[in-house]
Amino acid sequence: MGRPPCCDKIGVKKGPWTPEEDIILVSYIQEHGPGNWRAVPTNTGLLRCSKSCRLRWTNYLRPGIKRGNFTEHEEKMIIHLQALLGNRWAAIASYLPQRTDNDIKNYWNTHLQKKLKKIQGHDQKGKSSSSSSQSISKGQWERRLQTDIHTAKQALCDALSLNKKTTDFSPNINPSTNSFPVQTSTNTYASSADNISRLLQNWMKNSPKSSQSISNNSITSQSSFNNLSIGTGSSSSLSEGTLNAPTPEGLDSLFSFNSSYNSDVSQSMSADEVVAFTPENAGIFQVESNKQYLPNFKDENGFLFQEGISKQNLETEVPLTLLENWLFDDSNVQTQEELMGIGIGMEWL
């Protein structure tokens, strides 16, 4: 009759995660891969419910996450997409590869909503044209309908693409060039390393004794951290490095990537070289050719990827729909203004 309970409600720990817990969780997922969250607390000894483990992983520890410092372009995208999709944060997040829905939601609630209200206040002072807003609403309705249809179509395409590897998908479009950015998993790796680095460094900062044990014992005893090797295939000094009993200084250099990697990623890595963070290799970041880890496409292990699409393919073979062109064309001033109007006048949603 049904499944056994995922975890006991009694004795479940709540509140902020400690670095120790993070390391345990990351180690476990490196070894076993994400998924089967029910088993995570029992197998790791974490006093967390499965849901909490999943959330911690997806919103914070998962590779490829970029946190904070939303760019102006990301802001625009969020505003546009929120206007189009409403508060469907997961859907919006699928267009912003490195952002989590939670992050986007928070950013919307804390920053963008206020920003838009300000603009709205400004706007209403300047003009009072109810008739034009009515006509815009009609257009908005049509657009939303179109988007919904598109979204449904997209979902179908996505589903089919897992089998026949089609290249028709809309997220991850570079708006300035109307081409798909080649998100090498240098990004992914850098971000994940950043995350792990952060938690390790915090841990060391907070408890010097613990740092000692990390340096000398804990990581090597944590089943997979001693196998944390990096092969970027680039000119990076980190290539094929193996993390064994790292010193704090060693960790600093090992994880010295920062989050502002966007600009020069493509220079340091060819399009076909990617770093895959797979569970099978037990924490080893390895280079796989022709397989890119990207949002919206999950492999059998739950890792996101896009298979068989080279940079060239991305740039030349992927047609943009009219809607996508419209959505991402930054130079379309009129559309921009209309979108701002949508974002401001959201009552109709």
Next chain:
DNA sequence: AATCGGGTCAACCGCCGATCC
């Protein structure tokens, strides 16, 4: 230096469709 208030964000809560037994 202490207090207050607003901002931020990680994490929890509750709901719902999917899945399992």
Next chain:
DNA sequence: CGGATCGGCGGTTGACCCGAT
């Protein structure tokens, strides 16, 4: 088939931080 649980999602909360007083 039906009940129980899982996994994902959006909304909300509360602890923490920081600037103003």
